Amino acid sequence: MTKFAIDFGTAVTKIFQLGSGNGIVLSEATCVTVDRGTREIRSLGDEAKKVLGKTADTDVIFPVYEGEIVDEALAGELLHYFFGKIGRKGFTEALFCVPCGCTKENRAKYLRVARDAGLSKVSFVEVPYLAALGMSVPVSESNPAFAIDIGAGKTSLAAFSFDGINAGLNMNVGGNNMDTSIIDHIAQTYNLKIGLSTAEKLKNTVGSLIPHDHQSYVVQGRDITSGKPRQVAVYSEDIVRPISVYVNLILEYAELILRKLPEEISATMCRSGIYLSGGVSAMPGLGDYVQGRLQMDAHVAEDPQMAVVLGGGRVLGNAALLDKLLMK
Ligand SMILES: Nc1ncnc2c1ncn2[C@@H]1O[C@H](COP(=O)(O)OP(=O)(O)OP(=O)(O)O)[C@@H](O)[C@H]1O
Ligand SMILES: [Mg+2]
Known part of the structure; x- marks a missing residue:
């Protein structure tokens, strides 16, 4: 039987295959385009994301929003498409990486979508455990950790050991908020309207929390007054504010959690530090920024975007640990 760990993210779906061809076998946009009139599917995955902001006759839909399945039919079609690409055969066991405290109703949605995509045995493990395993x-049971996963639509923060989550929460804050905030900022500063894809590219290319970082990226947009196309060079330091507003918000909640923990746990956390994963954690300078703010060590995953699904693959290969961590 083939086993898969699936991180069905707001922006990117990551799939790990256990067994032959062991490793991450897919990383594609969680995106579908449909015809605006007939609602028929036009494209899926990365192909669909390319269309964002470029066509008038198709709607671009993200069937997972802020970590929850919001369009079951399209989510099922998308998973089916992804598994077709991977070339799955026969009976398959799937582990979904889900947000902290994922409710029964939400898990029921995953189960229906998995069934539509032809997946057989399905289980669920919460993100913080997987991020830690991936990193x-x-x-262990006696050794707790503090992990923050900053994705596109949500951020999970948790203090936990393998005995359970001591304190944690999900915030509907992530890279998508930063992109929108960058659009507003560029409009105000340069009187230039840019699209979502451009804002994301700008953030991922020169977005940085390294003080006085001076990298630049040329963005194309439309002059808000004249309506004419125009371009402007944007520097890292120009977009620090729309990014740091959200990072600061996340860190305020991290401090709240740390303050609420029993003293012994809090002391262990302060010694071991904080573990950062999720695509946004790839931003240069984020680790040092967190370290400065929280006055504790911050460790950034080697491949932040893949840490959770990698942890999913690791737990799939350890039946005893899987039994301990899966949501019942
Ligand atoms: N170098 C980078 N700097 C900043 N942000 C980045 C970088 N690389 C990727 N990102 C952002 O990371 C986000 C995607 O990360 P990830 O794949 O962890 O999210 P997700 O799992 O799809 O979403 P969620 O966990 O919220 O459901 C996007 O917002 C993307 O723009
Ligand atoms: Mg994620």
């Missing part, structure tokens, strides 16, 4: 954090 090889020395967490």
Whole structure:
């Protein structure tokens, strides 16, 4: 039987295959385009994301929003498409990486979508455990850890050991908020309207929390007054504010959680530090910024965007640990 770990993210779906061809076998946009009139599917995955902001006759839909399945039919079609690409055969076991405290109703949605995509046995493990496993954090029953995963639509923060989550929460804040905020900022500063894809590219190319970082990226947009196309060079320091507003918000909640923890746990956290994963954690300078703000060590995953699904693959290969961590 083939086993898969699936991180069905707001922006990107990541799939890990256990067994032959062991490793991450897919990373594609969680995106579908449909014909605006007939609602027929036009494209899926990365192909669909390319169309964002470029056509008038198709709607671009993200069937997972802020970590929850919001369009079951399209989510099912998308997973089916992804598994077709991977070339799955026969009976398959799937582990979904889900947000902290994912409700029964939400899990029921995953189960229906998985069934539509032809997946057989399905289980669920919460993101913080998987992020820690993906980063090889020395967490155990007696050794707790503090992890923050900053994705596109949500951020999960949790203090936990393999005995359970001591304190944690999900915030509907992530890279998507930063992109929208960058659009507003460019409009105000340069009187230039840019699209979502451009804002994301700008953030991922020169977005930085390194003080006085001076990298630049040329963005194309439309002059708000004249309506004519225009371009402007944007520097890292120009977009620090629309990014740091959200990072600061996340860190305020991190501090709240740390303050609420029992003293012994809090002391262990302060010694071991904080573990950062999720695509946004790839931003240069984020680790040092978090370290400065929280006055504790911050460790950024080697491949932040893949940490969770990698942890999913690791837990799939350890039946005893899987039994301990899966949501019942
Ligand atoms: N170098 C980078 N700097 C900043 N942000 C980045 C970088 N690379 C990717 N991102 C952002 O990371 C986000 C995607 O990360 P990830 O794949 O962890 O999210 P997701 O799992 O799809 O979403 P969620 O966990 O919220 O459901 C996007 O917002 C993307 O723009
Ligand atoms: Mg994610």
